[in-house]
Amino acid sequence: MSATDLILHEEEFRKVVGLGERLRHDANARYVALIDRNGQPIASSGELPDVDKTALASLVAGNVAATETLAKMVGEQSFSSLYHEGEKDHLHMSAVGPIGILVVLFDERSSLGLVRLRVRQMTPDLEDVFNEMVERSRSAENPELEEFGAAMAEITDEDIDSLFGDRI
Amino acid sequence: MPFINYAAREITCKLVYYGPGLCGKTTNLQWIYENTQKEAKGKMVTLATEAERTLFFDLLPLSLGTIRGFAARFQLYTVPGQIFYDASRKLILKGADGVAFVADSQAARHEANLESLRNLQQNLAENSIDFQTIPYVLQLNKRDLPTAMPAEEMIAALRTRNEAVFEAVAVNGTGVVETLKSMVKQSLARLRSGTPA
Ligand SMILES: Nc1nc2c(ncn2[C@@H]2O[C@H](COP(=O)(O)OP(=O)(O)OP(=O)(O)O)[C@@H](O)[C@H]2O)c(=O)[nH]1
Ligand SMILES: [Mg+2]
Numbered sequence: 156m157s158a159t160d161l162i163l164h165e166e167e168f169r170k171v172v173g174l175g176e177r178l179r180h181d182a183n184a185r186y187v188a189l190i191d192r193n194g195q196p197i198a199s200s201g202e203l204p205d206v207d208k209t210a211l212a213s214l215v216a217g218n219v220a221a222t223e224t225l226a227k228m229v230g231e232q233s234f235s236s237l238y239h240e241g242e243k244d245h246l247h248m249s250a251v252g253p254i255g256i257l258v259v260l261f262d263e264r265s266s267l268g269l270v271r272l273r274v275r276q277m278t279p280d281l282e283d284v285f286n287e288m289v290e291r292s293r294s295a296e297n298p299e300l301e302e303f304g305a306a307m308a309e310i311t312d313e314d315i316d317s318l319f320g321d322r323i
Numbered sequence: 324m325p326f327i328n329y330a331a332r333e334i335t336c337k338l339v340y341y342g343p344g345l346c347g348k349t350t351n352l353q354w355i356y357e358n359t360q361k362e363a364k365g366k367m368v369t370l371a372t373e374a375e376r377t378l379f380f381d382l383l384p385l386s387l388g389t390i391r392g393f394a395a396r397f398q399l400y401t402v403p404g405q406i407f408y409d410a411s412r413k414l415i416l417k418g419a420d421g422v423a424f425v426a427d428s429q430a431a432r433h434e435a436n437l438e439s440l441r442n443l444q445q446n447l448a449e450n451s452i453d454f455q456t457i458p459y460v461l462q463l464n465k466r467d468l469p470t471a472m473p474a475e476e477m478i479a480a481l482r483t484r485n486e487a488v489f490e491a492v493a494v495n496g497t498g499v500v501e502t503l504k505s506m507v508k509q510s511l512a513r514l515r516s517g518t519p520a
Contacts, residue, residue, distance in 0.1 A: 161326050161327070162326075162327045162329065163326070163327065163328045163329060163330060164329045164330065165329055165330045168328070168329075168330035168331075169330070191326070192417070192418070193326075193337060193417060193418035194337075194382075194398070195326045195335055195398075197328075207365055207366035207368075207384075209365050209366075209382075209384040209398070210365065210366045210368045210382065210384075213368060213380075213382045213398070214368065217370075217379055217380065217414070217415075220414040220417070221379075221411070221414065224410055224414065303327075303391060303393070303514065304514050306391045307390075307391065307511050307512060307513075307514040308512060308514075310390070310508060310511050310512050312508070314390060315504050315507060315508045315511075316504075317388060318387045318388045318389075318390055318395055318507070319387060319388070319500070319504065319507075320387075320388055321360070322359060322360050322362075322363040322387055322388070323355060323358055323359045323360075323363070323385075323500055323503075
């Protein structure tokens with residue numbers, strides 16, 4: 156297992172989802188998502204029909220990565236937040252520690268000021284859960300993972316074929 | 324870094340198609356997209372120029388079957404091959420769990436292949452990813468063209484770590500699934516605990 160593998164357990168997942176729900180409620184937002192810097196969706200709250208959540212996460216991560224690189228290029232330390240103002244819907248993206256990104260989508264029922272305030276209030280809690288997650292991913296005692304990893308090590312061509320099935 | 328979600332019993336791996344401009348990276352993804360059942364694929368995201376050159380990345384999310392009780396998901400990315408998009412390539416490689424190097428078989432693109440392979444090694448290093456151990460395959464694409472170099476010559480020049488090699492014609496799907504399967508297998512097998520990054 157590499158040092159950067161991210162493993163999300165039930166407990167932390169519930170916490171993240173709970174925090175996301177609360178933030179969405181407190182900020183009057185339409186949709187809240189926590190993703191990692193590589194664009195993996197981790198948890199979300201709120202409905203966003205017709206929007207592909209994986210695509211959204213990858214574009215946010217790409218956007219943040221590009222902005223951060225740009226910031227470094229011109230001598231700024233790092234990325235803290237990004238805001239996109241649309242006609243109806245607005246998108247607020249902010250850093251959660253070194254590996255997370257918080258995305259908040261809101262409309263006229265909320266405001267940038269309120270979203271900023273709630274995001275700032277919630278970020279330390281989210282960071283804590285993230286740190287727990289990273290700690291646990293790194294800790295050697297992970298019997299569940301040992302077992303899973305051992306099973307994966309014996310993966311065969313037949314396993315892969317059945318994974319693909321007639322899907323592709 | 325494979326992302327393992329125990330709560331949802333899902334595992335997600337990021338697989339990146341790398342290679343020189345116009346070698347056929349986007350075409351690999353397009354063929355997979357067009358030939359994958361609806362339930363198994365997400366929306367394909369393409370950030371391209373007017374001329375259909377990749378500007379930032381393409382992304383195709385796939386949800387395949389389950390393995391050892393976990394739903395296996397893959398995010399296929401392509402990088403922009405044009406030399407001046409190097410900063411973007413570096414960003415996309417971040418956190419990659421597997422790489423397919425797509426080489427263009429046309430003799431005129433031989434130098435470009437070599438240059439792109441060097442660039443891959445450098446960008447992996449800058450992302451602290453070890454080129455020697457990351458799941459990796461070599462695809463020789465555009466085998467259909469009359470100007471294609473002999474495969475043995477390409478292998479001698481481009482095969483660097485005894486990786487699997489697939490001859491391909493991405494426009495008609497030849498070798499496309501084989502390339503993907505090889506990356507999938509290697510990246511899952513690597514989940515074994517104790518494997519260094
Ligand atoms: N003859 C032939 N043409 C191919 C093959 N694969 C791709 N092409 C063509 O090559 C051109 C470039 O393909 P792309 O997939 O866009 O190339 P790319 O690697 O994504 O290029 P960049 O985005 O600029 O890095 C397109 O016109 C494809 O149709 C192949 O196997 N044979
Ligand atoms: Mg492309």
